[in-house]
Amino acid sequence: MGRWTTFIVVAVAVLVAALLLARIVPNEYFFFASYVVLQFIVLATAWNILGGYAGYVNFGSGAFFAAGAYTAVALIKAFAAPLMIQLAAAALVTGLMGFAIGAMTLRLRGIFFSIATVAVAVICETVVFNWGFVGGARGATVLQPPAPALFASYARMLFVVMTLLAVLAVALARYVEISWIGRGLRAIRDNEEAAESAGVPTLKLKLFAATASGALMGIAGAPFPLYMSFIEPTSAFSLNYAVSALAMPIIGGTASWAGPVIGAVLLGSVQQVVTVTLSSEINVLVLGVLLVAFVVAAPEGILGLARKLSAKARVR
Amino acid sequence: MNPILLRVDAVTKRFGGFVALSDVSLTVRSGERLGIIGPNGSGKTTLINCICGALASDGGSIGFDGIDVTRLAAHRRARLGIARSFQVPRPFSSMTLAENIAVPLEYVAHRRSLHRADVSTEARAILAQMGLADRADASTATLTQVDLRKLELARALAARPRLLILDEVMAGLSPVEVDEMLGIVLDLSRQGVTIVMIEHIMRAIMRFSERVVCLDAGRIMAEGTPAQIVQDPEVQRIYLGD
Amino acid sequence: MSFELLGEAIIAGVLLGCFYAAVSVGLSVAFGLLDVPQIAHPAFLVLGAYGAYYLGGFGLDPLLAGVALTPVFFLAGLAVYRFYHATFESRGTDAGLRGLAFFFGVAFIVEVALILSFGVDQRMVEAAYIGKSVSLGDVRLPMRMLVAFGVALVLTAGLSLYLSSTFTGRAIKAVAQDQTALALMGADPVRIKQWAFGIATGTCALAGALLIIVAPVEPGLGRLYIGRTFCVAVLAGLGSMPGTLAAGIILGVAESIVLTSFGASWAPAVAFGLLLLVLAIRPAGLFGR
Numbered sequence: 001m002g003r004w005t006t007f008i009v010v011a012v013a014v015l016v017a018a019l020l021l022a023r024i025v026p027n028e029y030f031f032f033a034s035y036v037v038l039q040f041i042v043l044a045t046a047w048n049i050l051g052g053y054a055g056y057v058n059f060g061s062g063a064f065f066a067a068g069a070y071t072a073v074a075l076i077k078a079f080a081a082p083l084m085i086q087l088a089a090a091a092l093v094t095g096l097m098g099f100a101i102g103a104m105t106l107r108l109r110g111i112f113f114s115i116a117t118v119a120v121a122v123i124c125e126t127v128v129f130n131w132g133f134v135g136g137a138r139g140a141t142v143l144q145p146p147a148p149a150l151f152a153s154y155a156r157m158l159f160v161v162m163t164l165l166a167v168l169a170v171a172l173a174r175y176v177e178i179s180w181i182g183r184g185l186r187a188i189r190d191n192e193e194a195a196e197s198a199g200v201p202t203l204k205l206k207l208f209a210a211t212a213s214g215a216l217m218g219i220a221g222a223p224f225p226l227y228m229s230f231i232e233p234t235s236a237f238s239l240n241y242a243v244s245a246l247a248m249p250i251i252g253g254t255a256s257w258a259g260p261v262i263g264a265v266l267l268g269s270v271q272q273v274v275t276v277t278l279s280s281e282i283n284v285l286v287l288g289v290l291l292v293a294f295v296v297a298a299p300e301g302i303l304g305l306a307r308k309l310s311a312k313a314r315v316r
Numbered sequence: 317m318n319p320i321l322l323r324v325d326a327v328t329k330r331f332g333g334f335v336a337l338s339d340v341s342l343t344v345r346s347g348e349r350l351g352i353i354g355p356n357g358s359g360k361t362t363l364i365n366c367i368c369g370a371l372a373s374d375g376g377s378i379g380f381d382g383i384d385v386t387r388l389a390a391h392r393r394a395r396l397g398i399a400r401s402f403q404v405p406r407p408f409s410s411m412t413l414a415e416n417i418a419v420p421l422e423y424v425a426h427r428r429s430l431h432r433a434d435v436s437t438e439a440r441a442i443l444a445q446m447g448l449a450d451r452a453d454a455s456t457a458t459l460t461q462v463d464l465r466k467l468e469l470a471r472a473l474a475a476r477p478r479l480l481i482l483d484e485v486m487a488g489l490s491p492v493e494v495d496e497m498l499g500i501v502l503d504l505s506r507q508g509v510t511i512v513m514i515e516h517i518m519r520a521i522m523r524f525s526e527r528v529v530c531l532d533a534g535r536i537m538a539e540g541t542p543a544q545i546v547q548d549p550e551v552q553r554i555y556l557g558d
Numbered sequence: 559m560s561f562e563l564l565g566e567a568i569i570a571g572v573l574l575g576c577f578y579a580a581v582s583v584g585l586s587v588a589f590g591l592l593d594v595p596q597i598a599h600p601a602f603l604v605l606g607a608y609g610a611y612y613l614g615g616f617g618l619d620p621l622l623a624g625v626a627l628t629p630v631f632f633l634a635g636l637a638v639y640r641f642y643h644a645t646f647e648s649r650g651t652d653a654g655l656r657g658l659a660f661f662f663g664v665a666f667i668v669e670v671a672l673i674l675s676f677g678v679d680q681r682m683v684e685a686a687y688i689g690k691s692v693s694l695g696d697v698r699l700p701m702r703m704l705v706a707f708g709v710a711l712v713l714t715a716g717l718s719l720y721l722s723s724t725f726t727g728r729a730i731k732a733v734a735q736d737q738t739a740l741a742l743m744g745a746d747p748v749r750i751k752q753w754a755f756g757i758a759t760g761t762c763a764l765a766g767a768l769l770i771i772v773a774p775v776e777p778g779l780g781r782l783y784i785g786r787t788f789c790v791a792v793l794a795g796l797g798s799m800p801g802t803l804a805a806g807i808i809l810g811v812a813e814s815i816v817l818t819s820f821g822a823s824w825a826p827a828v829a830f831g832l833l834l835l836v837l838a839i840r841p842a843g844l845f846g847r
Contacts, residue, residue, distance in 0.1 A: 051655065055654065055655050056655075057655055057658050057659060057662070059597075059662060104834055104837065104838055105834075105837060108837055108841055110654055110655070110658065111589075111595045111597070111658060112792075112837055112841075114595075114597070114658060114662075115597075115784060115785070115788050115833065116830075116833075116834060116837075118781065118784050118785065118830075119785055119830030119831075119833065119834065120830075122781065122782065122785065122826060122827070122830060123827050123830060126823060126824070126826065126827060129823070130823060180418075180422040180423070183411070183415060183418060183419055183422065184419065184422075184423060186408065186410055186411060187408050187411075187419045189410070189655075190407075190408040190409050190410050190411070191406045191407075191408060191409075193370055193402075193406065194402065194406035194407075194408065194471075195408075195419070196369075196370065196389070196390040196391050196394070197368055197369075197370065197390055197391075197394055197399070197400055197402075198391075198394060198419045198420040198423060198424065198471060198474075198475065199391050199394040199395050199419075199420055199423035199424035199475060200391055200419065200423050201389070201391045201392075201423075202391065203389075239666075239669075243666055246659060246662070247663075250659060255410075281670055281673050281674055282674070284666075284670050285667065285670040285671065285674065288663050288666040288667040288670060289663075289667060291659065291662075291663040291666075292660060292663035292664060292667065295656045295659045295660045295663060296645050296660065299656055
């Protein structure tokens with residue numbers, strides 16, 4: 001348990017800080033911006049479990065995110081389900097999605113998994129567009145229930161909830177990374193055939209990573225409709241989620257749980273600024289250019305650059 | 317005589333129209349040292365892949381220690397006790413040497429302790445057997461060809477195999493390095509590991525094997541002791557021409 | 559569904575299928591033969607379509623625009639492959655993920671650049687053969703589909719002939735199977751692959767023109783065609799040109815029947831569904847090794 005003490009201490013500190021901020025900060029926009037960044041932390045961390053650790057690239061993260069959101073909407077409309085149930089159901093649905101796609105394609109080359117994620121994204125979007133119960137193309141409004149005792153507004157409560165989810169996501173990623181599971185995934189990524197002959201149950205591990213990754217993405221999306229009080233397919237399935245989920249870990253660094261966090265915080269914040277000052281298309285263009293730049297020139301991301309810099313500093 | 321450990325029975329493997337293995341049968345007894353020779357393209361590596369589970373055979377059966385493993389996944393066969401080295405070394409290049417060894421330790425030998433230190437100690441001990449202990453925390457990118465092959469061997473050993481299959485582990489090595497590797501392998505045999513060695517280097521095969529099998533065009537052409545094999549007319553035809 | 563309706567759907571499907579084959583031949587080469595994770599292929603198609611649209615603004619017929627742009631796309635393909643090979647292919651392990659992410663990034667940048675240049679609205683071109691129909695017995699066939707059908711046949715037949723008859727073409731097929739042998743024969747595998755990738759990208763100019771002839775385009779169309787082009791390329795059996803034609807027709811007919819039976823909103827799912835089916839049952843495709 002020694003390796004976890006520091007982490008647990010920091011995690012608790014972060015949660016306490018979130019609760020305090022929820023009480024102190026007057027500016028509502030702060031919570032909106034922070035919520036978006038926290039959401040990206042979960043999304044990027046989720047992506048990295050399959051992408052960074054195992055080497056399988058998900059191009060359809062937006063669909064998992066939206067599927068989580070729409071599962072929540074369906075449950076709210078059906079029987080006003082509480083938040084906990086929404087989160088659990090979203091995790092179940094998107095976890096199953098990840099598992100299904102994995103079962104169909106993880107035996108094949110990596111590119112087929114990636115194409116399958118695009119397929120699922122297109123199919124999901126089509127289904128939702130035609131599903132009147134959750135509002136279809138027009139969208140659906142969702143009423144925020146009254147805020148529980150400690151909180152000034154429901155939005156503030158969701159901010160704390162998302163902080164908790166981010167901490168849990170990062171904890172899961174860290175566990176996978178430093179445990180024998182993570183080593184198995186890395187072995188698969190480095191050389192799958194050698195991993196098999198070294199006793200690694202490659203298919204099972206890949207399926208686990210795909211399921212966990214999918215479930216976390218759904219959880220990231222589940223509180224979204226409540227937070228916005230409204231949901232419609234075009235923004236829920238926005239390509240921005242798919243590209244961000246991929247770009248943030250790659251730019252931050254895929255080797256460790258810290259990379260997606262760094263990527264999410266940096267890029268998430270930059271996105272807020274660019275979208276407001278320039279345009280959302282320019283924002284997405286910048287994201288794409290940064291992605292290509294890092295993939296080409298700095299494949300180990302910001303973490304890798306930092307490591308190289310500190311190594312050079314130590315030599316001097 | 318020792319019991320039969322590996323039984324390959326009429327195994328066939330096709331790639332489209334090309335028949336890589338045709339009705340291949342052989343047995344390996346516990347503790348035995350078997351050598352497999354044959355020209356390039358004769359199907360040696362394909363045979364190994366079928367035995368280890370990297371490829372599914374199209375016909376015939378494979379039995380290990382009395383268990384039918386023909387349809388078993390490769391990682392399960394590894395857990396039963398079959399280990400192999402690859403012709404071209406396949407290190408886990410994002411990991412240190414110690415971590416490379418930790419993988420089979422954790423997945424085959426099940427040393428999944430909560431204490432990282434235990435796995436690390438054992439990994440280092442195995443590396444020490446190969447003379448690689450001093451580079452346990454180095455990246456695999458820094459290794460020479462010989463060292464890469466030693467790492468391959470170490471990784472196979474970490475799985476505590478009952479049957480070890482070596483696919484041209486000495487290819488490209490200098491005579492001194494060949495002798496070094498031969499020493500390590502003979503030592504392993506003395507410890508009770510059953511070893512199947514595929515090689516082109518005749519000197520090594522002759523010194524190492526108790527029995528030799530010669531493969532050509534997917535079929536077993538000759539079988540016998542090293543002395544018998546050298547004199548076999550089929551083998552001479554294959555290697556020296558008519 | 560009545561027999562007559564089915565017949566019409568099949569005929570329409572064959573025409574559509576040949577069009578799908580035309581837009582997929584480039585991918586059959588790039589992904590099928592060269593093993594490049596060219597997920598940006600559909601994006602290049604859309605780029606070609608917009609190229610035809612832009613030149614159409616000067617009065618140039620879209621097919622001519624496609625032909626005119628082919629050398630430009632070819633050169634771009636040479637450059638892209640050279641860059642891809644130097645950055646990813648020659649570096650080994652992690653390259654798979656990064657190469658894929660690279661092309662995804664490129665596809666993405668192309669899409670957004672098109673949005674910024676032309677907006678999200680649909681664009682179309684005008685030509686003598688667009689908007690008219692031809693009667694073949696009881697069936698009315700849109701002329702633009704016949705044009706696309708004709709061009710597609712020429713394109714696929716031409717490429718197939720090139721790959722089997724010319725020295726470079728055969729070298730391309732050889733390099734797909736055994737690089738070392740080719741190197742030993744004195745040919746440079748990298749340059750051959752570069753040439754092949756140039757050809758693959760070059761087809762996107764003319765195929766892209768077909769795209770905008772067949773229907774209006776908008777920047778996001780690329781994502782839809784990821785399914786269609788990869789479905790055709792995989793179903794064909796990676797690298798087979800006649801296979802690409804056959805696979806295209808199968809997809810076209812399937813989509814056409816679904817369109818007639820269930821409506822337009824489900825037709826896009828056919829390609830993805832068929833692709834997943836092929837991957838599950840016979841990943842080597844129809845004519846694959």
